[in-house]
Amino acid sequence: MFFSEFIIGIDLGTTNSVVSYAREGGSIQVFAMPQLTGPGTIEKQDILPSALLIPGENDTPFQALVLPWDAHATQAVGEFARNRGAEIPHRLIASAKSWLCHEMVDRNKPILPWEGPDSHLKLSPVAASAAILRHIRDAWDYEMARTPSGFDDHLRMENQEILLTVPASFDAIARELTVRAAQMAGLNHVTLLEEPQAACYAWIEASGDNWRRKVEKGDLILVCDIGGGTTDFSLIAVSEQNGELALERIAVGNHLLVGGDNMDLSLAYTVSQKMAEKGTRLDTWQMRGLCHTCRRGKETLLSGSLSGDYPITLLGRGSSLIGGTLKTRLSAEDVYRVLLDGFLPNCGLSEAPVKQRAMGIREIGLSYESDPAITRHLAWFLSNQIDESGKKKLPTAVLFNGGVMKAPLLRNRVVEVLTAWAETASGPTLRVLPSLDFDRSVARGAVYYGLARRGGGIRIRGGLNKSYYIGVAASMPAVPGMPAPVKALCVAPFGMEEGTSQAIDNREFVLVVGEPAQFDFLGSTLRHEDRPGEVVETWEGEIELATTLETQLNGDSGTLIPVTLESRATEIGTLELWCISPSDGRQWRLEFNVREHAG
Amino acid sequence: MDVEKAFSRRTFGVILLFMGVLCLLFMVLGYWSILHISVRLTALSSAHPDIADFKAVATWVDDARSGFIRYGSPLVAAGAALWSVLLWLAIRRNPSKLQRALPPSQVGDPGNRLDREQQDKRLFIHLLSMFQREGRLLDFLSENLDGYEDSQIGAAVRSIHENCNKITRKYLSLQPVLDQEEGQTLTLQKGFDTAAVKLVGNVAGEPPFTGVIRHKGWKTAKLELPILSVNQDASLIAPAEVEIS
Numbered sequence: 038m039f040f041s042e043f044i045i046g047i048d049l050g051t052t053n054s055v056v057s058y059a060r061e062g063g064s065i066q067v068f069a070m071p072q073l074t075g076p077g078t079i080e081k082q083d084i085l086p087s088a089l090l091i092p093g094e095n096d097t098p099f100q101a102l103v104l105p106w107d108a109h110a111t112q113a114v115g116e117f118a119r120n121r122g123a124e125i126p127h128r129l130i131a132s133a134k135s136w137l138c139h140e141m142v143d144r145n146k147p148i149l150p151w152e153g154p155d156s157h158l159k160l161s162p163v164a165a166s167a168a169i170l171r172h173i174r175d176a177w178d179y180e181m182a183r184t185p186s187g188f189d190d191h192l193r194m195e196n197q198e199i200l201l202t203v204p205a206s207f208d209a210i211a212r213e214l215t216v217r218a219a220q221m222a223g224l225n226h227v228t229l230l231e232e233p234q235a236a237c238y239a240w241i242e243a244s245g246d247n248w249r250r251k252v253e254k255g256d257l258i259l260v261c262d263i264g265g266g267t268t269d270f271s272l273i274a275v276s277e278q279n280g281e282l283a284l285e286r287i288a289v290g291n292h293l294l295v296g297g298d299n300m301d302l303s304l305a306y307t308v309s310q311k312m313a314e315k316g317t318r319l320d321t322w323q324m325r326g327l328c329h330t331c332r333r334g335k336e337t338l339l340s341g342s343l344s345g346d347y348p349i350t351l352l353g354r355g356s357s358l359i360g361g362t363l364k365t366r367l368s369a370e371d372v373y374r375v376l377l378d379g380f381l382p383n384c385g386l387s388e389a390p391v392k393q394r395a396m397g398i399r400e401i402g403l404s405y406e407s408d409p410a411i412t413r414h415l416a417w418f419l420s421n422q423i424d425e426s427g428k429k430k431l432p433t434a435v436l437f438n439g440g441v442m443k444a445p446l447l448r449n450r451v452v453e454v455l456t457a458w459a460e461t462a463s464g465p466t467l468r469v470l471p472s473l474d475f476d477r478s479v480a481r482g483a484v485y486y487g488l489a490r491r492g493g494g495i496r497i498r499g500g501l502n503k504s505y506y507i508g509v510a511a512s513m514p515a516v517p518g519m520p521a522p523v524k525a526l527c528v529a530p531f532g533m534e535e536g537t538s539q540a541i542d543n544r545e546f547v548l549v550v551g552e553p554a555q556f557d558f559l560g561s562t563l564r565h566e567d568r569p570g571e572v573v574e575t576w577e578g579e580i581e582l583a584t585t586l587e588t589q590l591n592g593d594s595g596t597l598i599p600v601t602l603e604s605r606a607t608e609i610g611t612l613e614l615w616c617i618s619p620s621d622g623r624q625w626r627l628e629f630n631v632r633e634h635a636g
Numbered sequence: 637m638d639v640e641k642a643f644s645r646r647t648f649g650v651i652l653l654f655m656g657v658l659c660l661l662f663m664v665l666g667y668w669s670i671l672h673i674s675v676r677l678t679a680l681s682s683a684h685p686d687i688a689d690f691k692a693v694a695t696w697v698d699d700a701r702s703g704f705i706r707y708g709s710p711l712v713a714a715g716a717a718l719w720s721v722l723l724w725l726a727i728r729r730n731p732s733k734l735q736r737a738l739p740p741s742q743v744g745d746p747g748n749r750l751d752r753e754q755q756d757k758r759l760f761i762h763l764l765s766m767f768q769r770e771g772r773l774l775d776f777l778s779e780n781l782d783g784y785e786d787s788q789i790g791a792a793v794r795s796i797h798e799n800c801n802k803i804t805r806k807y808l809s810l811q812p813v814l815d816q817e818e819g820q821t822l823t824l825q826k827g828f829d830t831a832a833v834k835l836v837g838n839v840a841g842e843p844p845f846t847g848v849i850r851h852k853g854w855k856t857a858k859l860e861l862p863i864l865s866v867n868q869d870a871s872l873i874a875p876a877e878v879e880i881s
């Protein structure tokens with residue numbers, strides 16, 4: 038295996054990124070990242086906001102973006118980017134990560150900032166993610182690899198073993214794009230790790246050897262990760278193998294674009310509506326201030342350290358401060374109503390997220406969840422997990438992660454809901470596994486996994502997070518006006534382990550040399566039992582079209598080559614599909630199409 | 637480079653001093669031993685006047701003694717001087733030794749003095765500008781409070797206090813100088829830090845002093861300074877804002 042001085046865990050989050058590292062045998066440290074915190078001001082912070090600012094000529098003072106390692110920087114990443122970007126939103130790329138799994142846009146085309154005015158200042162979602170990673174790399178090199186006479190190549194980030202975390206819900210395409218972004222940033226030794234798994238490793242690290250006493254065979258751990266922008270669920274089963282406890286990630290939820298930022302915004306709108314009723318209208322600047330204050334109010338009220346209302350003051354904008362000050366209150370009642378009933382309502386296990394009726398023309402921006410009720414999404418996720426005997430699998434333990442889960446009241450609500458479900462299904466009682474740090478766990482856990490990989494520590498078995506299929510046309514006579522029904526041929530089963538491959542040799546496809554070959558690529562989070570080579574006839578609602586796969590065969594144009602398919606789950610956590618000619622063993626890789634498609 | 641020149645001048649001085657001492661020691665020791673031998677030989681030759689060889693050797697040694705002072709000492713001094721120069725040249729020619737001899741912050745271009753002054757000014761202003769940016773402190777201080785009710789001022793102060801406090805925590809992480817509570821009695825032993833503890837009231841005689849803590853004092857637990865680019869106008873605290881509609 039590749040050996041490096043450090044093992045680095047990068048939690049490239051939707052809103053915030055954190056980097057941790059350790060030497061083999063050493064303790065895990067959080068890397069304080071130098072970043073611009075104001076124009077021309079550089080400070081070190083554990084958390085790097087995943088915001089990228091691409092200012093125009095007049096947006097920032099002369100040389101305001103200068104970094105110690107780049108005197109000619111034209112972009113900014115981090116706190117200054119986020120704060121300045123809030124004032125000039127059309128220059129800010131936020132949530133670049135969510136755009137990586139947005140199927141309606143070409144993810145390699147410079148489209149961000151979305152609706153930005155200058156096309157020459159735009160980046161593709163992949164390039165934007167790469168820019169954040171490049172900042173992390175340069176900051177690392179500057180802090181860790183710098184010597185009085187230059188840089189020690191041995192210590193540079195590009196020469197370290199890196200664990201890069203992705204949401205468990207990222208499909209094969211988004212994972213591939215993440216690896217590509219890392220490569221664009223010059224990081225070639227990257228292995229992907231699912232965030233909920235990393236959170237679980239962080240729990241194991243924090244518990245030491247004790248973790249074996251805190252769970253037992255047959256336990257089912259729900260990792261509930263609610264971050265700033267996204268929500269992610271995973272189920273990890275505890276089993277026994279050769280007398281030792283073993284962990285296996287058995288299910289992951291869908292990618293949900295709802296999180297803490299939505300909560301703050303909802304609170305701010307509630308407050309501003311009340312003010313509007315009294316005749317005070319807020320402008321965008323005041324609204325932003327209100328959003329900040331509401332976040333703090335939310336944290337204070339939810340921590341239970343304040344009984345009663347949280348006073349909100351919005352200072353006057355100009356230098357006449359006191360005269361323009363607006364005063365209002367954020368009541369505990371409002372917080373409970375908006376957050377608990379809006380985002381985490383009590384609901385039954387059989388409830389499903391409310392789907393809004395699709396409008397004729399949908400705006401393309403980021404497709405936020407139409408139903409913000411996280412518990413309903415959770416109910417839908419859990420009710421689809423059914424064991425062999427047809428019984429629903431309910432978690433026996435829950436591990437919380439993500440900034441939102443810092444609030445004990447919100448955690449309690451999730452526990453309350455899960456307990457109610459367990460009672461109605463007369464299931465086992467629920468335990469809460471302690472989390473130490475809701476913001477930094479994922480990066481720490483990633484480093485722990487890197488250490489465990491080298492030193493033979495416990496590893497969670499996971500494999501592919503979805504089953505993947507290729508669309509094949511049914512062999513039936515064509516009916517005019519009716520599209521031929523498409524059957525789904527399973528090419529990569531759920532749970533397929535890293536470093537293995539699956540040949541589908543029971544079916545041959547004929548490809549024409551010189552012409553692009555195209556396949557429909559489909560995925561399912563629900564069907565776990567399909568084996569490779571199996572053909573699913575009816576799959577409506579269970580399997581979704583992800584994208585198309587393409588390749589171009591070179592050679593004498595016009596000749597026909599029969600090929601079989603092979604899927605390979607790589608060691609670094611991506612999925613590759615290959616066409617193989619059985620007669621001479623030649624092979625062609627099928628590339629994911631990341632351009633927009635009619636979804 | 638200034639640093640290099642200063643370093644080379646200093647090394648030369650050290651080498652010269654070292655060689656001078658060595659040279660003096662050598663000469664004193666040499667002269668003393670020759671003197672000793674010469675005295676013993678003269679005594680021996682006078683005790684045995686019948687052996688001619690003794691007398692010849694004694695005379696020769698005595699000649700050598702006087703010759704050592706006249707010719708030997710300048711020769712040794714010249715040799716030492718030559719060695720000093722050679723040694724100094726060898727050290728000066730090797731820049732890596734210089735790199736290792738100095739802390740890294742002094743290596744490389746430290747920027748000219750003007751840049752450093754500018755940097756100092758900006759650092760001084762920076763804390764104020766943070767108080768203004770996050771907590772609007774300067775707007776508050778420069779506001780005329782006469783026209784407002786106390787409740788209005790109080791409402792504004794709440795927000796200013798919260799945000800300025802955040803900045804204080806972030807940059808200064810304040811700590812009291814004394815861990816005891818105010819109002820408690822404290823005895824100060826001889827040699828206490830007069831900068832950290834100020835005595836007030838009736839101070840007379842020698843420590844130990846016993847008194848009541850009136851103020852716990854403040855100090856910073858950590859001080860992490862930001863890196864500031866030098867190109868910004870150091871007098872600027874907060875930019876004006878113009879909204880383009």
